[in-house]
Each structure stands twice: as structure tokens, then as C-alpha cells.
Amino acid sequence: MLSLSVRQISRKLQDGVIVPSDVCTACLYQAEKLKKLNIFVRLTKEVAEHQAKESDVRYTNGNVRSLLDGIPVAVKDNYCTRNIETTCSSRMLESFKPPYNATVVQKLQDAGAVLLGKCNMDEFAMGSGTVDSIHGPTKNIWQSGEKYTLLRNVGERATSVEQVQGCNSTHGSKMVYQELHHLSSHSNKEGSSSPSEEGDWFIAGGSSGGSAVAVASGAVFAALGSDTGGSTRNPAAYCGVVGLKPSYGLLSRHGLIPLVNSMDVPGILTRTVDDAATLLNILAGHDLLDSTTVQDSFIPLDLSQDIDISRIRIGIPKEYNCPGMSDEVMETWSGVADILERAGAEVVQVEKEHSHGQV
Numbered sequence: 541m542l543s544l545s546v547r548q549i550s551r552k553l554q555d556g557v558i559v560p561s562d563v564c565t566a567c568l569y570q571a572e573k574l575k576k577l578n579i580f581v582r583l584t585k586e587v588a589e590h591q592a593k594e595s596d597v598r599y600t601n602g603n604v605r606s607l608l609d610g611i612p613v614a615v616k617d618n619y620c621t622r623n624i625e626t627t628c629s630s631r632m633l634e635s636f637k638p639p640y641n642a643t644v645v646q647k648l649q650d651a652g653a654v655l656l657g658k659c660n661m662d663e664f665a666m667g668s669g670t671v672d673s674i675h676g677p678t679k680n681i682w683q684s685g686e687k688y689t690l691l692r693n694v695g696e697r698a699t700s701v702e703q704v705q706g707c708n709s710t711h712g713s714k715m716v717y718q719e720l721h722h723l724s725s726h727s728n729k730e731g732s733s734s735p736s737e738e739g740d741w742f743i744a745g746g747s748s749g750g751s752a753v754a755v756a757s758g759a760v761f762a763a764l765g766s767d768t769g770g771s772t773r774n775p776a777a778y779c780g781v782v783g784l785k786p787s788y789g790l791l792s793r794h795g796l797i798p799l800v801n802s803m804d805v806p807g808i809l810t811r812t813v814d815d816a817a818t819l820l821n822i823l824a825g826h827d828l829l830d831s832t833t834v835q836d837s838f839i840p841l842d843l844s845q846d847i848d849i850s851r852i853r854i855g856i857p858k859e860y861n862c863p864g865m866s867d868e869v870m871e872t873w874s875g876v877a878d879i880l881e882r883a884g885a886e887v888v889q890v891e892k893e894h895s896h897g898q899v
Contacts, residue, residue: 542570542758546815549761550607553599560599560610564592564654567612571656571759577679579753581617583657584624588612591654598652607818608762609652614754615764617658618665619645619806620795628797629673630663642795643830644764644806644823651822656760659750665766665799668774670749678749680778681757683742745775748807752779755809762819765807768799772807784808784816789834791820792827817841850884859895 541549541558552558571583595610615621618628620638627633641649649655662672671677744753748765752775755763765772767785776783784807791806798804806823810816821840827833856877861870877887 541566543811544761545812546607546611546761546810546818547812549611550609553610554604556599560592560595560654561589563610564588564612564656567656567759570757571754574681574757574759577681577684577753577757578660578676579678579750579757579759580614580657581627581629581660581673581675581750582625584621584655587624588654588656591649591652595652595654605650605652606822607651608648608822610654611652611762612654612656612760613648613762613764614656614659614751614760615642615645615648616661616748616751616766618661618766618797619658619764620797621645621655621658624658626658626797627674628664629661629675631674633797634674638795640795643792643827645795647823648764653762656754659748659754659763659765661750662747662771664797665747665768665771665804668746668770669743670746670775671743678744678753680742680744680749681753682780683740743778745778747771747775748783748809749775749778751807751809752776752781752783755779755781755811761811762815763809765809766796766799767805767807768803772809776809782808782810782813782816784810784820786820786824789832790824790838792825792830792833794827794829814843817843848884849880853886853888854880855888855890857892857895858889859892 541552541563544552549558549563553560553563568583568585568588571580592610592612598604598609617626619642620626620640622639622641623637625634626636626638645655660670660673660675660678662668662670663674666672669677743749748763748767748771751763751765751772754760756779765775765783767773772783772785774783786805786808788803788805793801793804793806796804796806808816808819808823810819824838825833826835854877856873881887
């Protein structure tokens with residue numbers, strides 16, 4: 541059950557195969573079982589159980605709010621959560637209990653999601669390994685000493701089965717997601733799930749490492765990270781999950797404790813591309829409490845519809861093909877470029893004059 545996508549678990553809830561309280565109990569058990577990975581700085585057990593029971597009633601009465609109703613999620617500890625400690629993994633804020641929710645947290649709760657807990661992070665999001673935290677480092681589930689099979693044979697690594705069935709087009713999103721699924725489903729099949737030596741472990745990436753491991757481990761079905769210079773995408777890559785950094789201004793930053801106001805954006809971590817789109821559709825939109833959000837109406841994404849990318853030009857920075865780059869990363873990068881070309885996009889090599897000065 542814990543390896544299912546948001547869409548799959550939502551379908552089971554709607555069909556009455558399971559109830560939200562049972563899903564919540566399973567996720568809490570998983571989180572407790574993996575406590576040594578240091579995923580959560582705090583589990584919000586009572587909040588989660590209460591929200592799950594409320595969702596039970598909504599399903600019984602046919603008042604389901606969204607695909608996320610009754611589904612456990614987690615948020616990084618730099619999002620304000622009403623009456624729940626929000627520390628940014630720093631002693632400076634260890635007693636801080638915000639009187640309000642961050643806008644994106646409130647949107648999750650309005651959609652019926654169940655808040656399982658707050659996730660570990662680098663202190664004030666200043667880091668890339670989730671090791672600089674007052675709570676200690678978060679360990680990567682793929683190399684932690686814990687037995688791990690959750691994502692090895694999941695059938696929906698990149699998209700749902702329904703999205704690729706009956707695809708006849710060679711110029712649209714369905715083919716792209718189908719082939720990306722094939723790439724990703726083979727990328728980790730040889731990976732080790734046990735330490736090479738007793739006590740060895742790998743970092744989870746950061747600064748949203750706790751959120752990434754929460755998703756990869758099956759403790760939750762989706763999580764919020766934040767991204768300033770890679771803090772969602774980096775741990776997603778380390779942990780083998782989907783990490784999305786939305787365009788600046790698409791999601792509200794109200795209640796996200798800042799690192800760099802002009803660069804911070806809420807990040808989304810899930811196990812499938814379809815799930816990331818589901819969360820984006822729920823979270824995106826103008827917010828009167830954040831003047832930097834775009835005022836244009838957001839058009840929800842529908843990945844079941846074929847998308848024409850023949851007019852899109854995609855640049856590949858040649859400077860990033862450099863010594864030290866992982867062969868596996870380069871092969872995947874090249875493979876994705878080929879997929880996009882076959883789907884109709886124009887893929888070109890570009891030069892970035894100042895790339896040597898980037899962090």
C-alpha cells in the first residue's frame with residue numbers, strides 16, 4: 541500500500557477498499573520503524589489521526605475534497621504550521637510555534653491532506669546534505685543499513701499506467717512519460733540497499749533531505765521541500781524520487797521562512813510525475829499574502845492529455861558535460877534529450893558564459 545501513487549491510493553479510498561485512518565496508521569508505523577534515518581524532526585501523530593478521522597467521515601458522506609483527501613503528507617520544517625513547532629532545524633527557533641499556517645500548508649489541509657509531520661533539513665536551508673541540523677543528519681534510505689525494496693519494482697515511477705495506454709502519437713507528453721518511465725525504472729535496479737561496511741550510510745541530499753526520504757521510504761505519499769539553489773531537486777536525485785521546483789511566483793512563499801527572498805520557492809517531492817502535477821494543481825495560484833505571486837489565473841495541468849512540444853526549444857549547457865560528472869547522470873541526460881527530440885522538441889547545445897562562477 542505504501543508504494544502506491546497518490547492517484548492509486550486515492551482510488552482505493554474512493555472505492556472503499558481502505559479508509560484514511562488505516563492509511564494514516566500504516567504511515568505512522570513506517571515513520572516510527574525508520575526512526576533511525578532521522579527523517580522527521582517531529583511526528584504530528586495526534587494532528588494526523590484527527591485529520592484522518594475527519595477524512596473518514598467525508599468519504600462516508602461522499603464529500604471528498606480532492607485527490608489528496610485522507611492522504612498522508614509531510615512538510616519541511618521551514619514552513620509555518622499553526623501551533624506546531626517550526627524550527628528550521630536551528631536552536632534559534634526551537635520554541636517557535638507559529639500562530640498561522642503557510643499558504644501552501646493551508647492549501648494542503650483545505651484539500652484534505654493528512655499532516656504526518658515536519659521533516660529534517662539543513663539549518664535555515666543553508667546546505668546540500670541535510671547534515672547541518674540540530675537534530676543530526678538524515679540518512680538516505682537507499683544506503684542506510686535498512687532493508688529497502690519499496691521503489692525497486694514500482695510500476696509507476698514516472699507516470700500512471702493509464703496515461704500511456706493507447707498512445708499513438710509520437711509528438712506528445714504520453715510518449716515522453718512512457719519512455720522516461722522506462723529509463724527511471726532501470727536506473728536503480730542494481731543499487732545496493734545494504735551498507736558496504738557496518739555503519740556506512742549515504743547522505744540524503746539537501747536541504748530538503750528529510751522530505752525526500754519521507755517520500756522515498758513510504759512514510760508519506762508526498763512532501764513539501766523548498767528550493768533556492770537545488771534544495772528540492774538535489775535530494776530528489778539522491779533519493780530516487782521526483783523533485784519539482786516550480787517557477788518563481790507560481791506558488792506562494794507566505795509562511796516559508798526565507799533563505800533568499802528573491803530565489804526561494806516551495807518545492808514538491810513525490811514518487812511519480814503525475815503526483816507532482818496533482819500537488820502543483822492544488823498549490824499554485826495568486827496569494828494576496830505574497831505580492832510576488834503571479835496574478836494570472838493558473839491553468840491546471842492534465843497529463844492525460846497529449847501535449848505538443850514541437851514548438852519548444854531546449855538548451856543543453858555544454859559546460860555541464862565536465863570531468864567528475866557521473867556516467868549514469870550523463871547517460872540519463874543524453875537519453876532524456878533523445879526522448880524529447882523524438883517527441884518533436886528542438887534540442888540544441890548552448891554556452892553559458894558565466895557558468896564557471898556559479899555555485
